[in-house]
Amino acid sequence: MLRLDGITKIFGGLTALEAVSLEVKKGSITGVIGPNGAGKTTLFNIVTGLYTQTSGEVYLAEKNISRLATESLAALGLVRTFQNVELFGQMTVLENVMVGLHTKSRSGVISCAFKLPRQIKEEKYIKEKALNWLEFTGLTAEAGNTANNLPFGKGRLLEIARTMAAEPQLILMDEPAAGLNDMETAQMAGLIYKIWESGITVVLVEHNMDLVMDICDSIIVLNLGKKLAEGTPREIQENPAVIAAYLGEG
Amino acid sequence: MDNSPQLFQYVLSGLSNGAIYALIGFGFAIIYNATGIINFAQGEFVMLGGMLTLFFLVFLSFPLIPAIVLAILISTVIGIAFERLAIRPLKNATPLSMVIITIGASILIRGIAMLIWGKDTHAVPAFSGNDPLYIAGATILPQHIWIFAITLLIIAANKIFFNYSIVGKAMRACAYNSQAASLVGINVKTMVLLSFVISSAIGSMAGIIIAPLTMTSFDVGIMLGLKGFCAVIIGGMSSGLGTIMGGLLLGLLESLGAGYISASYKDAIAFIILLLILFVRPEGLFKQKETERV
Amino acid sequence: MLQLFLKNGLVAKTTMTKEKREIIIFLIFTLAVLITPFFLRGSYFLNVLVFIGINTMLAVALNLLLGYAGQISLGHAAFFGLGAYVSGVLTTRFGLDPWLALVIAAAVSGVLAFIIGFPILKLKGHYLAMATLGFGIIMFIIFNETVAVTGGPSGLSGIPNIQISSLIFDNDWSNYYLIWTITLLVMLLSINLSQSRIGRALRAIADSEVAARVMGVNARLLKVQIFTVSAVISAMAGSLYAHTMTFISPASFGFNFSIELVTMVIIGGLGSIYGSFLGAAILTILPEFLRILQDFDIIVYGLMLIIMTMYLPGGLISGLEQIAGFIGSKIKSRGGSHA
Numbered sequence: 001m002l003r004l005d006g007i008t009k010i011f012g013g014l015t016a017l018e019a020v021s022l023e024v025k026k027g028s029i030t031g032v033i034g035p036n037g038a039g040k041t042t043l044f045n046i047v048t049g050l051y052t053q054t055s056g057e058v059y060l061a062e063k064n065i066s067r068l069a070t071e072s073l074a075a076l077g078l079v080r081t082f083q084n085v086e087l088f089g090q091m092t093v094l095e096n097v098m099v100g101l102h103t104k105s106r107s108g109v110i111s112c113a114f115k116l117p118r119q120i121k122e123e124k125y126i127k128e129k130a131l132n133w134l135e136f137t138g139l140t141a142e143a144g145n146t147a148n149n150l151p152f153g154k155g156r157l158l159e160i161a162r163t164m165a166a167e168p169q170l171i172l173m174d175e176p177a178a179g180l181n182d183m184e185t186a187q188m189a190g191l192i193y194k195i196w197e198s199g200i201t202v203v204l205v206e207h208n209m210d211l212v213m214d215i216c217d218s219i220i221v222l223n224l225g226k227k228l229a230e231g232t233p234r235e236i237q238e239n240p241a242v243i244a245a246y247l248g249e250g
Numbered sequence: 251m252d253n254s255p256q257l258f259q260y261v262l263s264g265l266s267n268g269a270i271y272a273l274i275g276f277g278f279a280i281i282y283n284a285t286g287i288i289n290f291a292q293g294e295f296v297m298l299g300g301m302l303t304l305f306f307l308v309f310l311s312f313p314l315i316p317a318i319v320l321a322i323l324i325s326t327v328i329g330i331a332f333e334r335l336a337i338r339p340l341k342n343a344t345p346l347s348m349v350i351i352t353i354g355a356s357i358l359i360r361g362i363a364m365l366i367w368g369k370d371t372h373a374v375p376a377f378s379g380n381d382p383l384y385i386a387g388a389t390i391l392p393q394h395i396w397i398f399a400i401t402l403l404i405i406a407a408n409k410i411f412f413n414y415s416i417v418g419k420a421m422r423a424c425a426y427n428s429q430a431a432s433l434v435g436i437n438v439k440t441m442v443l444l445s446f447v448i449s450s451a452i453g454s455m456a457g458i459i460i461a462p463l464t465m466t467s468f469d470v471g472i473m474l475g476l477k478g479f480c481a482v483i484i485g486g487m488s489s490g491l492g493t494i495m496g497g498l499l500l501g502l503l504e505s506l507g508a509g510y511i512s513a514s515y516k517d518a519i520a521f522i523i524l525l526l527i528l529f530v531r532p533e534g535l536f537k538q539k540e541t542e543r544v
Numbered sequence: 545m546l547q548l549f550l551k552n553g554l555v556a557k558t559t560m561t562k563e564k565r566e567i568i569i570f571l572i573f574t575l576a577v578l579i580t581p582f583f584l585r586g587s588y589f590l591n592v593l594v595f596i597g598i599n600t601m602l603a604v605a606l607n608l609l610l611g612y613a614g615q616i617s618l619g620h621a622a623f624f625g626l627g628a629y630v631s632g633v634l635t636t637r638f639g640l641d642p643w644l645a646l647v648i649a650a651a652v653s654g655v656l657a658f659i660i661g662f663p664i665l666k667l668k669g670h671y672l673a674m675a676t677l678g679f680g681i682i683m684f685i686i687f688n689e690t691v692a693v694t695g696g697p698s699g700l701s702g703i704p705n706i707q708i709s710s711l712i713f714d715n716d717w718s719n720y721y722l723i724w725t726i727t728l729l730v731m732l733l734s735i736n737l738s739q740s741r742i743g744r745a746l747r748a749i750a751d752s753e754v755a756a757r758v759m760g761v762n763a764r765l766l767k768v769q770i771f772t773v774s775a776v777i778s779a780m781a782g783s784l785y786a787h788t789m790t791f792i793s794p795a796s797f798g799f800n801f802s803i804e805l806v807t808m809v810i811i812g813g814l815g816s817i818y819g820s821f822l823g824a825a826i827l828t829i830l831p832e833f834l835r836i837l838q839d840f841d842i843i844v845y846g847l848m849l850i851i852m853t854m855y856l857p858g859g860l861i862s863g864l865e866q867i868a869g870f871i872g873s874k875i876k877s878r879g880g881s882h883a
Binding site: 288357522535 | 610614616618663664666667668669670671674675677678679681682687688689699767799803806810839840841842845846847848849850852853857
């Protein structure tokens with residue numbers, strides 16, 4: 001599904017990632033873990049085109065996406081969430097999800113301004129679909145609220161509803177459980193599982209080891225910008241290099 | 251025909267204007283580095299310097315030095331009031347709201363100046379007469395010498411303050427990382443206020459020394475402010491050598507352009523340079539390009 | 545399951561009434577515009593209303609950029625002026641029909657906006673503000689200095705009125721209906737646009753450009769597109785201004801007017817089309833009241849900008865909505881306690 005080939009990223013003089021190669025299998029839930037500063041978020045930013053890598057290539061389903069702009073990736077089935085939850089704060093919950101359907105609709109400036117029949121039909125479709133995704137994430141009751149007024153946990157759910165609306169093949173989740181309490185984390189795990197069940201490949205960066213070990217079928221460990229290990233949760237838990245890295249970092 | 255005296259004249263007036271642009275640019279940089287705000291009212295302090303000096307010197311017949319001191323003091327007090335009344339109370343400041351508030355302040359200051367002093371353009375007497383000095387066949391006014399001397403003085407004082415005094419170092423620390431600065435006990439709010447004090451004082455000083463050459467009126471602040479901004483953009487938002495070079499470069503290009511191409515497009519030259527720099531090298535001409543980070 | 549269904553139905557219902565409400569508000573507004581002249585005596589008030597119409601177009605145009613996409617322009621008077629001058633020059637010097645001139649003026653302005661839009665909208669925040677300001681001043685200098693074409697500071701006179709077969713728009717009544725027909729059209733199209741996927745994408749860009757791009761919104765292109773639309777509307781307003789005034793001079797298209805436009809949008813309400821009307825109306829009427837205090841208006845603008853940004857960032861329209869909402873909830877709660 002997703003293949004990284006020798007990704008290196010240098011900021012100024014600092015090497016954030018060094019020749020990282022990895023592969024995410026279609027239909028898997030893959031966890032990317034590692035101590036702080038390991039380069040996990042940088043990796044996501046490179047895959048989603050927010051950073052340009054110093055060298056190396058990124059392939060999405062065998063298509064080279066290394067040079068593609070961020071905005072063209074959603075249409076190819078690649079979306080992401082953010083560590084700090086990037087909502088459209090001034091818009092309603094429903095509108096947030098409707099933006100998620102941007103790539104699923106075509107009307108341009110002219111047909112929107114003149115409300116051409118095709119656009120009215122499309123608008124109806126967008127709203128229907130968006131409501132479905134709100135139901136999927138259990139946010140139906142919040143539809144009319146302003147996104148900024150949502151509690152943090154629901155904000156995370158909304159971000160997921162919005163990414164699901166793009167009907168992706170692959171979702172990158174940047175610390176989906178950060179800032180959530182135990183119950184919310186359990187709900188999040190259930191939701192991720194539900195997303196996976198619908199046939200979507202999930203890659204997540206996460207610090208909550210219980211969650212990672214619980215739901216991931218494959219784990220990649222980064223440390224100091226390099227790939228340290230990869231394997232099943234059990235293999236990773238028993239890998240001496242991983243244990244050393246975590247203990248060494250405190 | 252020998253063109254060199256004429257060329258010298260253009261270069262001289264370009265450099266003296268450029269020095270003023272650099273000083274105004276410093277004002278922008280000092281506030282920007284302390285707060286992340288581009289103060290659109292910066293030009294109004296330049297206007298205040300010139301107009302207040304005129305007011306005390308000509309209307310009230312004060313001697314030169316007290317008139318200048320009072321002009322700087324009053325401009326600075328207005329700068330403090332601006333920071334306390336409009337900048338500090340603002341919650342959830344966005345770049346957009348900051349642009350609008352500082353524009354609002356600039357209109358307000360300009361409007362009040364117009365109410366008090368009217369719309370006329372006034373000549374301000376030069377500090378030490380208008381008898382030109384002749385150097386190698388070219389004329390140089392005493393005011394030019396004042397401009398260069400005072401600019402050098404301010405640059406030096408600026409350098410010493412920011413590099414050697416405790417307060418100056420604290421301000422630089424705030425610019426670099428205000429959170430970390432407040433952790434080590436620096437009062438960030440005071441530093442922000444101080445940045446407004448310094449930049450309104452420098453701005454008004456620039457207005458005072460240029461006024462005798464260019465005349466002054468309530469609305470000179472717009473153009474001077476924008477050109478100062480142009481200088482500081484060329485200099486990469488630093489209050490150092492880059493901005494001085496930026497100001498001088500701008501002044502020179504403007505003066506030579508006006509002299510050899512067209513005087514009526516003099517102001518357009520500055521803005522075309524501004525747009526080109528913003529389009530091509532928004533990080534300035536004299537700064538190393540930094541790696542982009544999201 | 546039943547509960548979910550009910551909630552879904554509820555949401556669909558409230559949003560549908562919202563759409564209906566929107567249509568009703570627009571119809572009431574249109575009706576008010578149509579009948580207002582009958583209640584006014586003398587051409588003075590009609591004249592002011594014509595200016596409110598032109599300024600509303602301009603404020604709506606700027607609001608699409610500033611209020612929806614969150615991108616500031618401090619040089620919008622330049623597009624207004626460009627529209628006025630292209631139209632004025634083509635009709636006076638080349639004898640073109642005013643309608644054709646209007647279309648060409650809008651097209652020229654749109655093409656210019658599209659070309660400079662790419663480099664200019666790459667900039668953000670303060671830098672964007674300064675760049676658009678610089679652009680506005682360059683255009684102002686061009687209006688002033690190309691004397692052979694524009695007539696320079698002394699202006700361009702003798703611009704013909706707009707004409708539809710034998711109907712010449714040369715008096716206050718006809719001008720009023722001409723300007724306001726187009727203003728209402730601009731408002732309607734802008735409302736439609738703001739409630740569509742394009743409008744949502746623009747607001748998404750304003751809230752979080754990165755997230756919008758991740759969701760597939762081509763932020764850069766969309767910003768340039770809306771900048772172009774905004775410039776086209778502004779140029780149309782400029783052309784109409786030239787043909788109703790029959791005289792134009794650069795002083796109307798300078799830096800101060802750009803700031804006035806921003807003030808209209810801010811005090812009316814960012815992201816509200818009716819707010820833009822409100823802002824335009826206030827800023828057109830205010831100088832008339834303050835005429836006795838000559839030039840006092842500039843101080844009032846400055847104060848309004850500061851105070852609105854600090855205490856009512858949603859503008860007057862959000863203040864009005866809050867009041868209306870408060871009264872509405874009072875009425876509702878009273879009705880509820882009776883039931």
